[in-house]
Amino acid sequence: MSNQKLFNVAVVGATGAVGEQILRLLAERNFPINELKLLSSARSAGSKLSYKGREITLEEAKPESFDGVDIALFSAGGDVSRTLVPEAIKRGTVCVDNTSAFRMDPETPLVVPEVNMDKINEHKGVIANPNCSTIQMVQSLKPLYDRYGISRIIVSTYQAVSGAGARAIDEMLRQSKEIVAGNEVEPQILPVGSLPKKHQIAFNAIPQIDKFVDNGFTYEEMKMINETKKILGDESLEVTATCVRIPVVYGHSESVYVELKQDFDVEEVKQLLADAPGIVLQDNPEEQVYPLATEAAGKLETFVGRVRRDLSNPRALNLWIVSDNLLKGAAWNAVQIAEYIAIEQN
Amino acid sequence: MSNQKLFNVAVVGATGAVGEQILRLLAERNFPINELKLLSSARSAGSKLSYKGREITLEEAKPESFDGVDIALFSAGGDVSRTLVPEAIKRGTVCVDNTSAFRMDPETPLVVPEVNMDKINEHKGVIANPNCSTIQMVQSLKPLYDRYGISRIIVSTYQAVSGAGARAIDEMLRQSKEIVAGNEVEPQILPVGSLPKKHQIAFNAIPQIDKFVDNGFTYEEMKMINETKKILGDESLEVTATCVRIPVVYGHSESVYVELKQDFDVEEVKQLLADAPGIVLQDNPEEQVYPLATEAAGKLETFVGRVRRDLSNPRALNLWIVSDNLLKGAAWNAVQIAEYIAIEQN
Numbered sequence: 001m002s003n004q005k006l007f008n009v010a011v012v013g014a015t016g017a018v019g020e021q022i023l024r025l026l027a028e029r030n031f032p033i034n035e036l037k038l039l040s041s042a043r044s045a046g047s048k049l050s051y052k053g054r055e056i057t058l059e060e061a062k063p064e065s066f067d068g069v070d071i072a073l074f075s076a077g078g079d080v081s082r083t084l085v086p087e088a089i090k091r092g093t094v095c096v097d098n099t100s101a102f103r104m105d106p107e108t109p110l111v112v113p114e115v116n117m118d119k120i121n122e123h124k125g126v127i128a129n130p131n132c133s134t135i136q137m138v139q140s141l142k143p144l145y146d147r148y149g150i151s152r153i154i155v156s157t158y159q160a161v162s163g164a165g166a167r168a169i170d171e172m173l174r175q176s177k178e179i180v181a182g183n184e185v186e187p188q189i190l191p192v193g194s195l196p197k198k199h200q201i202a203f204n205a206i207p208q209i210d211k212f213v214d215n216g217f218t219y220e221e222m223k224m225i226n227e228t229k230k231i232l233g234d235e236s237l238e239v240t241a242t243c244v245r246i247p248v249v250y251g252h253s254e255s256v257y258v259e260l261k262q263d264f265d266v267e268e269v270k271q272l273l274a275d276a277p278g279i280v281l282q283d284n285p286e287e288q289v290y291p292l293a294t295e296a297a298g299k300l301e302t303f304v305g306r307v308r309r310d311l312s313n314p315r316a317l318n319l320w321i322v323s324d325n326l327l328k329g330a331a332w333n334a335v336q337i338a339e340y341i342a343i344e345q346n
Numbered sequence: 347m348s349n350q351k352l353f354n355v356a357v358v359g360a361t362g363a364v365g366e367q368i369l370r371l372l373a374e375r376n377f378p379i380n381e382l383k384l385l386s387s388a389r390s391a392g393s394k395l396s397y398k399g400r401e402i403t404l405e406e407a408k409p410e411s412f413d414g415v416d417i418a419l420f421s422a423g424g425d426v427s428r429t430l431v432p433e434a435i436k437r438g439t440v441c442v443d444n445t446s447a448f449r450m451d452p453e454t455p456l457v458v459p460e461v462n463m464d465k466i467n468e469h470k471g472v473i474a475n476p477n478c479s480t481i482q483m484v485q486s487l488k489p490l491y492d493r494y495g496i497s498r499i500i501v502s503t504y505q506a507v508s509g510a511g512a513r514a515i516d517e518m519l520r521q522s523k524e525i526v527a528g529n530e531v532e533p534q535i536l537p538v539g540s541l542p543k544k545h546q547i548a549f550n551a552i553p554q555i556d557k558f559v560d561n562g563f564t565y566e567e568m569k570m571i572n573e574t575k576k577i578l579g580d581e582s583l584e585v586t587a588t589c590v591r592i593p594v595v596y597g598h599s600e601s602v603y604v605e606l607k608q609d610f611d612v613e614e615v616k617q618l619l620a621d622a623p624g625i626v627l628q629d630n631p632e633e634q635v636y637p638l639a640t641e642a643a644g645k646l647e648t649f650v651g652r653v654r655r656d657l658s659n660p661r662a663l664n665l666w667i668v669s670d671n672l673l674k675g676a677a678w679n680a681v682q683i684a685e686y687i688a689i690e691q692n
Contacts, residue, residue, distance in 0.1 A: 156601035176522045177522075207601070212631035216652070253551045255588040257500050266562075288542075292545060306553050311586060
């Protein structure tokens with residue numbers, strides 16, 4: 001690929017947990033970069049990050065930062081995206097946005113490459129990366145949706161603390177250490193940084209991720225419900241979610257009940273999953289093989305196991321789906337989209 | 347109650363995690379005890395435990411240990427119960443069995459006092475205490491079952507490590523400490539002591555509790571399915587369970603989707619739960635109030651929150667149910683049954 005086009009790339013929010021993984025993946029994947037800009041808040045500007053052995057100085061993200069930038073990957077929070085994505089688009093930049101700012105905008109494609117890659121071509125300057133908990137579920141259900149149709153999904157999540165950022169990880173590890181030592185802890189970050197009440201996450205399960213909506217669901221749950229319908233392009237799909245934070249560092253796990261529209265054979269379901277792109281089937285109860293967060297951490301794939309026909313409804317399946325929330329759930333999905341854009345423009 | 351009848355009581359498995367709580371509760375509740383026998387394996391026999399300030403020497407549990415015993419509470423594993431419960435019954439002892447040995451025996455009442463207390467009277471010498479994860483769910487669903495009828499239950503659990511015994515707690519705390527310190531760990535107990543493969547429980551979610559059945563479900567999941575139908579006395583009920591161990595010390599949490607047979611009003615549902623015996627409604631999203639394992643630990647009640655109408659099915663509800671698995675899930679439910687027996691015989 002010696003004549004490969006090289007791109008001016010910007011990473012917005014390069015110091016965050018997701019930004020860090022985006023940088024690592026761009027380097028590992030040898031992304032065709034001409035110039036790499038690392039953009040951050042004014043507070044982080046001036047500090048340096050390493051990319052392929054070079055030191056790059058962080059610059060404060062401003063509208064004019066995007067002059068001459070071909071592709072920008074945003075993961076600096078919804079407010080930053082709402083302000084700067086339109087500025088970047090004005091300057092001709094194609095944006096891959098990892099926040100919820102544009103996900104439900106009807107003009108913005110919401111993309112999991114293994115599910116609806118083709119939607120990328122419809123973009124008007126920005127492609128939205130779905131929520132972490134949505135991506136791994138939709139990716140796993142896509143081969144079943146295509147083969148059998150899906151009428152209903154009921155999901156309960158077991159979500160890792162890294163989804164709430166590096167400070168939440170620190171908090172959980174510190175709390176764990178203190179509690180094992182017999183000391184009291186004073187929660188300071190979780191469940192939601194911007195809300196007044198705090199709950200202990202170490203040795204606990206918190207049924208709140210993000211704020212509550214008036215209907216009693218959380219925003220995280222509504223994201224799973226609405227984004228799943230949008231990505232599969234099926235408003236008739238019935239989806240229910242309960243999202244729970246548990247003391248895991250990396251890797252979201254999901255208990256998924258799914259009603260199919262046709263009869264199915266469980267062995268065929270397993271084969272479809274095993275053959276699906278980016279999916280690893282880990283399903284051998286006899287050998288106690290099933291997906292585990294600790295084993296999915298650091299991997300790009302989504303792991304599916306505990307595949308079994310429902311006992312009460314023969315048209316339903318139960319699945320256990322695990323993936324690294326910072327990778328397929330965020331950075332890797334975004335880099336996959338960026339790679340597609342790069343290939344299309346070559 | 348000066349003329350109250352006093353009972354000769356035996357606790358079998360007094361050194362275990364549940365046995366310890368049974369002893370504590372018998373003392374706290376001032377159970378009308380004449381003589382208290384603490385029975386154990388040969389290995390523990392001879393050591394002493396304290397009850398109301400008295401030291402009691404553990405005796406090896408044998409058939410003749412039950413001579414003259416009125417009420418025995420068993421929590422020493424299924425094999426011990428299968429061997430010794432029939433011997434105790436022969437000797438006129440009424441047994442409350444906390445193991446799975448007799449739960450599905452059609453002759454044995456399976457009792458959650460708030461749900462089917464009346465079944466105790468049908469006993470033929472043994473009353474079975476249901477599985478921990480079943481008790482808190484059935485107790486919470488009973489008022490809804492009575493008022494609206496229930497057609498389907500889909501539950502995913504978040505179960506505490508104490509359900510696997512004191513050694514599993516030690517393992518989790520030790521693993522947590524080592525991992526925070528940056529060290530490797532070598533799992534030795536969980537997920538199932540008697541199976542060869544071990545998985546890290548600290549900072550993980552293990553979708554296996556107990557061994558697997560041929561249908562791809564675990565015994566723990568089948569217990570929830572079968573026991574729920576038996577306790578509610580409704581074989582037409584459709585139940586599906588996914589049981590998961592998470593790094594929590596005390597308190598099982600459950601994400602429950604339930605389809606009712608009639609229309610309902612969410613505020614009425616909350617009122618029914620708030621008024622139900624042994625249930626505490628903790629449901630105030632605005633104030634971030636919902637049940638938490640860390641807060642349920644050490645309490646006798648079952649806590650219910652996140653009560654909301656399903657968005658895809660207006661006849662369905664979602665709930666978050668938490669209770670201390672060693673108390674209402676085991677010791678307290680057993681002591682409640684023993685109290686009923688004592689009152690009936692007075």
